[in-house]
Amino acid sequence: MxxxxxxxxxxxxxxxxxxxxxxxxxxxxxxxxxxxxxxxxxxxxxxxxxxxxxxxxxxxxxxxxxxxxxxxIESEQSKIVTFGNKVVIREVGEDETENYRIVGEAEANIENGTISISSPLGRSLLGAKVGQIVPIESPAGPIEFEVLKIEA
Incomplete structure (x- = not known):
């Protein structure tokens, strides 16, 4: 691939x-x-x-x-999260938001706000819509994030 x-x-x-x-x-x-x-x-x-x-x-x-x-792949504005999109999310029950760009493994760097499409969070966010709650399995147990915004 x-x-x-x-x-x-x-x-x-x-x-x-x-x-x-x-x-x-x-x-x-x-x-x-x-x-x-x-x-x-x-x-x-x-x-x-x-x-x-x-x-x-x-x-x-x-x-x-x-x-x-x-x-x-050039990022395009979309109603669902796709490769290259910047996504604003918030953990359910929390106030603080997080911003990530969904990228390939070669350019993923959490410190720079980029996450891999193959990471648990990246995989869960792909295809999500604004307002959707996405569950993530973490070592500490399941976490839910709400998709607040999708940008190109």
Whole structure:
């Protein structure tokens, strides 16, 4: 199954890829510098530089794979929650509202207000209408959320 991305998510991954490529150049230079002054069997600085470089390379390959395979979906105004929509919800019995954009796994980041369509909350919200109560199974037990607003 091809990963789904919003236009914003695609742009964010492109920006992240560019930054990683710059970091990769810097990391390669750290390895060269560490190599000049180390005993490879014992030098922690060299080992850390190599590990950091390898992690950057892994991240680059993963982002490139996602970008190459992704289907980009533009969010549209809808009467039901669909991929890419921003949803305003409130836990039943609570006053505080929560805002989330429903996105693919590659761009989901709860701290940025994005949740995956494959998360329990994301799955439950898909297809919901304004005013609808959606149940979510959580480790602490069932929770109900009311859909207050759907935006493109």
């Amino acid at each position: 091809k990963p789904k991305l919003t236009v914003d998510g695609h742009n964010q991954l492109q920006t992240r890829l560019s930054k990683l490529r710059d970091e990769k150049t810097d990391a390669r230079e750290r390895i060269r510098t560490a190599r000049k002054f180390c005993d490879f069997r014992e030098d922690v600085t060299y080992a850390e530089a190599v590990d950091h470089y390898e992690q950057i390379e892994t991240d680059i390959l993963e982002i490139e794979r996602v970008l190459d395979d992704a289907v980009i």
